[in-house]
Amino acid sequence: MSVKEIILITGANTGIGYEVVKALYNSSVSSDILVGSRKLENAEKAIAELQKEGSKGDSGLTPLVIDISSDDSIRKAVEQVSKSHGRIDALINNAGSSFDGKGQSGEMTLREAFNASRDVNVSGTHVLTHEAIPLLLKSSNPRLLFVTSGTSALSETERFDYPPLARLNASPEAGWPKPNTGNPVISYRSSKTGLNMLMREWAKTLKNDGVKVWAISPGFLATGLGGVGAEQLKKMGARDPSEGGQFIKDVIEGKRDEDQGKVIRATMVQPW
Incomplete structure (x- = not known):
């Protein structure tokens, strides 16, 4: 009987x-997948949904x-x-959030949102x-993974050849204050760029310990992040989130080991 891999993923319920x-x-x-969530009931609900659908393998699900x-x-x-498992074979730092919308609406101050x-x-x-x-x-x-964003690449802030980036990188009309239009991402985008540097620091720190480290850029996917709504994001060209799930699974299972220490997309290394 083979020993199961212990995989911990944060923000795992949605x-x-x-x-x-x-x-x-x-x-x-x-x-044995540790389903991390801020609330136990949310982790248990996600597990119940998956168990109802059934599994093609013999992996286990544990709420955390x-x-x-x-x-x-x-x-x-x-x-x-x-106490329960004694080790972790893979840590997937997936939990993330964007508070730009709350800062734009006034629900939070600019400093609070950032x-x-x-x-x-x-x-x-x-x-x-740590x-x-x-x-x-x-x-x-x-294995240590940090889920970043395709919007975090500094070198792509001047790209206008890809519609989602063209929208993000477009400059508003002259004047002040600027209109509250589009999907605000300034604090989110800035923090994910910072996350890329965090990954590099951990890759350096753990190099001689044999830990494989990546930042994962899963692509423009239709999730609930930012409060825009999955359907609206699909209209903007977002792909199904399952593609991101399969990509990260492949990394965990060794299919991108040659790119450790880098920010990776499903088909390429993301530029800095």
């Missing part, structure tokens, strides 16, 4: 995270309460995994990784 869990759950590679904006929640989650985006997308991810490293180093083949 969006890309859910699709990653689904892809791993149906893989022929056996694993973890809120990466809380150091206490992170510590409790890592302690729980330490700080909240960075707190979740960079700071919380960094703290969790706390989880001792468990990751107990694996014989440790």
Whole structure:
């Protein structure tokens, strides 16, 4: 009987995270997937949905309460995994959020929106990784993934040949204040660029420990991130989130090992 891989994924009850869990759950590679969510009931609901659909493999699903904006929640989650599983073979830092819309609407101040985006997308991810490293180093083949964004590439902020980037990179008319139009992403985009540097720092730090590290750019997918709505995003050219799930599963299963230490897309290395 083969030993199951222990895979922890944050933000696993919705969006890309859910699709990653689904892809791993149906893989022929056996694993115990720790379904991380801020609320237990949300993780349990996601697990129930997947179990109802059935699985092509023999992987297991375990709920895990973890809120990466809380150091206490992170510590409790890592302690729980330490007691229940003793190690982590792959940590998928998927949990992320965008607060630009709340900053634009006035629900949050500009500073609050910026700080909240960075707190979740960079700071919380960094703290969790730091706390989880001792468990990751107990694996014989440790993998560390950071889910970033295709909008994070500095070199692509001047691209206008791809419609989604053309919309993001377009400059508004002269005058102040600027109109609140489109999908605001300034704090989200900035924090994901910071996440890319965080990945590089961890790749450097863990190089001699044999940990394979990536930043994953899953592509323009129709998820609920940013509050725009999946259907509206599809009209803008977004693809099905299941594609992101399959891509990340492939990385976990060794299909992009030659690109470790880089930001990768499904078919290429993303430019910096």
